[in-house]
Amino acid sequence: MRHLNNNKTYQEKSQKKKRKEKLANKKKTTKPAVVHSAFPPRPASDHLIHCIISGFCNDTSPSQFEEAGCAVCGQLTLLSELKAFNEVDICYDPLINSLAAKIEKKTLDDPDNEVRSPILDPDCLHICKTCLSALKKNKRPLKSLANHLWIGKVPEALEGLTYGEKMLIA
């Protein structure tokens, strides 16, 4: 009985060895397919030329690299990853944060008025996917302006500064 068991295990081992050898031989023998082509190659077909040119046009069209700001977080984002406000129907209540922004005071006598509406950049007309997904869950996006990141609009006097002037006030 013992002798039979030993014989069985020996057979199993030898079969495993054979399988391994076969696999190794297969790996060794698989050579890249040799492609016989005429030289010089034929000119590209009209279809191939059309595919190459239209692919280039699609990859370099303005929609692939144009950017715009997100009204919620203010970050420049690819236009292809933004949605226009009129396309989305969501609640902006999570963006109401009276502690994050105040209405600009024109004189010293003006009272401190908090902003009681959603804090959005008025110059931006789009919303990015990250902010949109957070607002759909009724949560304030982490990088939103309403999350104490709104510093207000840049004053006119500081808009057109030269590099040297920027360095002076930095």
Ligand SMILES: [Zn+2]
């Ligand atoms: Zn955003």
